[in-house]
Amino acid sequence: MASWEYRVAYVDFRGRISSEGVEFIRQPGEHRTAFVRRYLDGLGSEGWEVSAVQPLIRMETSYFVFKRPATADAA
Numbered sequence: 001m002a003s004w005e006y007r008v009a010y011v012d013f014r015g016r017i018s019s020e021g022v023e024f025i026r027q028p029g030e031h032r033t034a035f036v037r038r039y040l041d042g043l044g045s046e047g048w049e050v051s052a053v054q055p056l057i058r059m060e061t062s063y064f065v066f067k068r069p070a071t072a073d074a075a
Helices: 032-045
Strands: 004-012 016-019 022-025 049-055 061-069
Touching: 004 032, 016 032
Parallel strands: none
Antiparallel strands: 004 016, 004 061, 016 022, 049 061
């Protein structure tokens, strides 16, 4: 049976992402979608994939759930 590790990120498309106690802030002049894509590209290069998106009441914010196969270190 496969084991997974998960990461949850709070994404505010207006300019802030918070995950695992680390904040990511949009650069001045950076488009909202480019900001989120830059974050997603970084996680993708580490083997993470989006497994769920939960929009919050305000349409600009969502929780993103990522998963990747667990390593022996994470188990």
